[in-house]
Amino acid sequence: MKEDEMIICRCEEVSYEELETAAAKYKCSARELKLRTRAGMGYCGGRSCRTMVDKIAAASANDQNRTCVSLKYQPPIRPISFENLGRGR
Amino acid sequence: MNNTIIIGSGPAGLTAAVTCAENGVDVVVIDEYMIAGGRLLGQLYEEPNGSWWNGIKESTTLYEKAINLGVKFHFNTAVNNIEQSNGLWVVYTEKDTFYTSNLLLATGAAESPVPVPGWTLPGVMSVGAAQVMTNVQRVKPGERGVIIGVNVLSAVIAMELQLAGVEIACLTLPKRNRITMKAGDPRKVLDSLLHVSHMAPSPFVRYGSKLMKNDFMKKLGVNFYPKKGVKMWDIPIQLRKAVTKIYGEDEVEGVTLATINADGEVVSGSEEHIPVDFVCIAGGLYPLAELAAVAGCPFYLVEELGGYVPLHNERMETPLEGLYVAGNITGIEGAKVAAAQGTTAGLSMAHRSGIKGLDNTINDSIKMTEQTRNSAPIQFHPEIEVGRKKILQQWEAYQSTKRESICY
Amino acid sequence: MTRRILDHPILGKIEDKNYVSFTFNHKVYKGLENESLAAALLANGIRTLRHHEESGSPRGFYCNIGHCYECRVSVDGQQGIRACLTPLKEGMIAESSGQLQTSSKEDGGLENE
Incomplete structure (x- = not known):
C-alpha cells in the first residue's frame, strides 16, 4: 500500500489522498472537509480521525489562526440502536 | 431527579x-x-x-x-x-x-493517531489499548511488537509492556507527512524528549537502575543519532528510522522500517522488514x-x-x-x-x-x-x-x- | 501465541479459575468471567473481530476503551456491541459482522444515502 492510499478515517475508509485533494481544491474548514469526504462522519463520530482531518484542513485553509470556536458536534455522540431511538423522550 | x-x-x-x-x-x-x-x-x-x-x-x-x-x-x-x-x-x-x-x-x-499505511490491520492498536490489554485485562497484546511514535506516554507504556514479558522490537518514528509532522521529525522529537528530561520521571530514570538523566539523555544529546539507536531498558529507541508500512495478509505480520535523514526523509533502499505480531500507534x-x-x-x-x-x-x-x-x-x-x-x-x-x-x-x-x-x-x-x-x-x-x- | 499474564512482577497473580464457555462465529471458546470479550478472544488467539461493511477489510480492536468502535460485533443477537466494553458471561454468543454484499455500487446495490 502506498502512502497516498493510506486510510485516515477508518470507519468510512477515506484515504490520505482523498483528503489532501479535497483540502487543496477547496481550501475549506475541517467541517466542510468532513462533509465533502465523509471523513469523521462514520460509526465512531470522528473520535479516531478528528485530529488528523483538522491538521490536513489547517495546512490548506486560510483561517489557521482561529482559536475560539464552538465545536460542531451533533448528538448522539454514541450510536443509538433503532430499538432504543425515541425511548424516554 | x-x-x-x-x-x-x-x-x-x-x-x-x-x-x-x-x-x-x-x-x-x-x-x-x-x-x-x-x-x-x-x-x-x-x-x-x-x-x-x-x-x-x-x-x-x-x-x-x-x-x-x-x-x-x-x-x-x-x-x-x-x-x-x-x-x-x-x-x-x-x-x-x-x-x-x-x-x-x-x-x-x-488518543490521536499517527497514520501509517496498513494501520487498519488487526494487530495494530493504540498504545493505550496495549496498556489496558496488558495491565488491566492481563492478556499480552502479542509476543513481539513495534511502537510507532516516540513520546513520554509511549516510553512509559513500552516499559510496562516489557515488565509484563512482552518484547518490544523498537520504539520508532512514523514516516513524516502532513499529518505526522513533528512526530515524524527526528529533531523535533529529540527536542521534546530533552525538554522533559529535567523532570527525569522515575520510569525514565530508575528502571533497571540505570540513571537515564546522566546516561540516556546525554547519549542522545552528545552522540547525536547513533546508528543503532539508543537503548532504554534494553528497548531500542530509533529516532533515525521510520515505519513506512505495516504489512500482513489478514493480520499484522511485520513492519517495513526505513532509515531517515535528519529532516525525516526516507533514505531510499534502506528499507528492512521487521517481523512482529502487533504494532502500537502512539500519537499522544x-x-x-x-x-x-x-x-x-x-x-x-x-x-x-x-x-x-x-x-x-x-x-x-x-x-x-x-x-x-x-x-x-x-x-x-x-x-x-x-x-x-x-x-x-x-x-x-x-x-x-x-x-x-x-x-x-x-x-x-x-x-x-x-x-x-x-x-x-x-x-x-x-x-x-x-x-x-x-x-x-x-x-x-x-x-x-x-x-x-x-x-x- | 498470545497468552494471559497470570503472574506479573508488580501487579501479582490473577485468579484464573472462573472460566466460562462462549461462542464466536459458532466456535466454542473459553474465557474468564467478566473479562472483556475482546480480551477473551485475544487470549484465544483471535484478532480479527469483523470485516469492514463496504471493503471487507479485516479489523480488530484498536483503542480498547470504547472510543473507536472498531471491535463492534453482535452479542446475543444485538448488533454493534463493542467487544472491548462487554464483560464475558457463560453462554455468550458473539458473531462478527461482515461485508454487506448489497452495498457495493458495482453490484447495482444501494448507494450511500
Missing part, C-alpha cells in the same frame, strides 16, 4: 464523587467502561521514592470509598447527549434518561470534550493543553450554569492533577448545592492542584502552565464581554 451526576469514573470523576458525597451531596456516576478507574486503571510506574504507582489499586481504593459513602454507579452505560432544560441538565443514555442540577463532565482524553492524547460541545460550551484551541478545551475557570465551572469539567477534558496531565481538579469540582458542586462554608476549602483545593502539578513526576506537555494561564485569561475575557453585553 438527581443533585449531581458525574460522567466518567476516572481519577477526576471518582475523586469528585467522593468529595461531593463527603459533603452530603448525593451523586450518580455514569461510565461506559465495565469498571471504575478510567485511564488510571492501566497506569503502572515507579515513584521517585521507589514505591510503585499501581493504577488498579488506586482505582479500587477510590471506588470503594465512593461506594461506602453511598455513591451510585452505572457502568456499561454510554451517554449519547446532554442538554439544558428548565434549569436542569438532562443526560440521555442508551438505557435511561437522567435529570440533575449539577453535571460534571470528566470524560478524559482520547487530546481532551475528549464532545459532550461539552453538544451542550454549547465555548471552546479554545490551546496547544499546550493538547487541543480544544472547553472554557472553564479554576473552580472547574464552565460558562454554562451547573456544568462543570475536571480531568483531562480540561487539558492533558497526569492522574494526580486530574484527581486534584476532581476535588475542586466536587467542592464547587457541593457549594452550588447550598453547602455552606466551603469557600476556603475551595481556594485550598485550587492551590493544591497547582502544587500537585508542580511536583508531578510525569508531565505530558512541557508548557502546561502556559496553557493553564491561557485558558484562565480567556475566561476573564469571556466574563468581561458578558458583563459589557449585559450593560448595553
